[in-house]
Amino acid sequence: MFPTPDLSHLTRNDYNQIYEPDADSFLLLDALELKLNEILEQKPFIIFEFGSGSGLITTFVAKHFCLTSCLFFAIDINPYACYSTKRTFQQNNLHKKHCLNIIQCNLADPLIDRLSSKVDLILFNPPYVPTETSDVKEVIERTYAGGKQGIEVIEKAIEQASRLLSSKGLFYMVALEENNFDTLKELANQVGLNIDIILKRRTLIERLFVVQFQRK
Amino acid sequence: MKLITHNMLTSNILKGVTRGFPLKIKADKMEHISVDYNRDFIARIIPRIEYDALRAAVNDLGLNESLPEAMSETLQQDDEFLKTMHKVLLEYEVEEGELICPETGRKFPISKGIPNMLLQETEVS
Ligand SMILES: C[S@@+](CC[C@H](N)C(=O)[O-])C[C@H]1O[C@@H](n2cnc3c(N)ncnc32)[C@H](O)[C@@H]1O
Numbered sequence: 001m002f003p004t005p006d007l008s009h010l011t012r013n014d015y016n017q018i019y020e021p022d023a024d025s026f027l028l029l030d031a032l033e034l035k036l037n038e039i040l041e042q043k044p045f046i047i048f049e050f051g052s053g054s055g056l057i058t059t060f061v062a063k064h065f066c067l068t069s070c071l072f073f074a075i076d077i078n079p080y081a082c083y084s085t086k087r088t089f090q091q092n093n094l095h096k097k098h099c100l101n102i103i104q105c106n107l108a109d110p111l112i113d114r115l116s117s118k119v120d121l122i123l124f125n126p127p128y129v130p131t132e133t134s135d136v137k138e139v140i141e142r143t144y145a146g147g148k149q150g151i152e153v154i155e156k157a158i159e160q161a162s163r164l165l166s167s168k169g170l171f172y173m174v175a176l177e178e179n180n181f182d183t184l185k186e187l188a189n190q191v192g193l194n195i196d197i198i199l200k201r202r203t204l205i206e207r208l209f210v211v212q213f214q215r216k
Numbered sequence: 217m218k219l220i221t222h223n224m225l226t227s228n229i230l231k232g233v234t235r236g237f238p239l240k241i242k243a244d245k246m247e248h249i250s251v252d253y254n255r256d257f258i259a260r261i262i263p264r265i266e267y268d269a270l271r272a273a274v275n276d277l278g279l280n281e282s283l284p285e286a287m288s289e290t291l292q293q294d295d296e297f298l299k300t301m302h303k304v305l306l307e308y309e310v311e312e313g314e315l316i317c318p319e320t321g322r323k324f325p326i327s328k329g330i331p332n333m334l335l336q337e338t339e340v341s
Pocket of ligand 1 (some may be wrong): 019020021022024025050051052053054055056057062075078081105106107113125126127139143144153168
């Protein structure tokens with residue numbers, strides 16, 4: 001088991017404004033670790049995280065999945081999440097080895113053109129909770145509000161990932177049982193991606209799973 | 217924000233914008249942070265760079281760096297050139313300022329080194 005990145009610089013005050021890593025975050029880390037060999041074989045060079053929050057996941061990947069220097073992109077709609085991602089990367093001393101690009105934006109909107117078919121590894125622990133709408137004001141609500149069936153943001157992310165992924169690129173995403181695997185499969189199919197469940201976990205309050213997408 | 221980040225951003229999700237690239241840059245506060253030189257890394261990055269856009273950014277910021285007018289295969293092996301590219305792409309940081317859409321003039325603030333490319337729903341095509 002790889003150790004969790006150092007997050008000791010983040011306090012309660014930070015977690016009032018950003019998502020505090022939780023069972024879903026750690027499930028994604030565990031799923032990545034399961035796929036360590038497959039990911040290392042691809043020698044990822046361009047790595048992209050949607051909704052990086054504290055920066056836990058990007059930092060974990062930089063630490064354990066990148067033998068040589070890599071180009072990272074971490075985006076979030078929440079400016080505090082962007083700053084936190086930057087701090088976490090630095091706290092773990094990764095900014096000397098890798099280059100991290102952080103942008104406050106909606107999914108990959110301003111990056112799609114330039115990164116089209118170039119991304120080797122994509123990561124997303126999305127807002128997956130079914131809510132009336134995903135179009136909520138408070139940044140903290142946007143960490144979980146997934147809209148109808150919890151898939152409003154997920155749906156757009158899958159579509160964008162299908163454009164960003166390199167030919168053998170891998171995309172790992174957390175989902176909730178209520179998101180419905182068959183729905184996700186259909187969304188993936190529509191944009192030419194294969195999808196597989198690689199890990200499932202039941203927490204006290206949720207049934208979560210992690211899926212892997214790859215071009216057909 | 218480093219110039220490599222700038223090189224990857226477009227504003228073409230704005231209504232009516234076709235290319236939205238390269239964005240103009242205005243810097244109110246800049247820093248120069250030294251980064252260890254890694255020849256393999258910079259050589260791997262260069263093929264992914266839009267060279268003309270990088271030159272435009274250097275010009276917008278008034279940096280005293282001489283980048284040849286055009287890139288070539290031979291230049292990509294040239295150590296002097298690689299070192300200049302390393303410095304230009306990875307060492308300059310725009311801390312405060314803005315990015316400007318070349319077609320509409322829409323401004324995107326850069327604050328604490330992070331560009332804010334979020335749009336209002338009414339602005340999106
Ligand atoms: C469940 S949190 C995950 C945070 C972190 N990656 C982790 O695993 O602990 C979801 C993150 O996605 C961000 N987010 C939600 N909708 C987004 C969107 N449309 N574009 C970009 N980021 C978004 C939220 O601000 C939040 O930081």
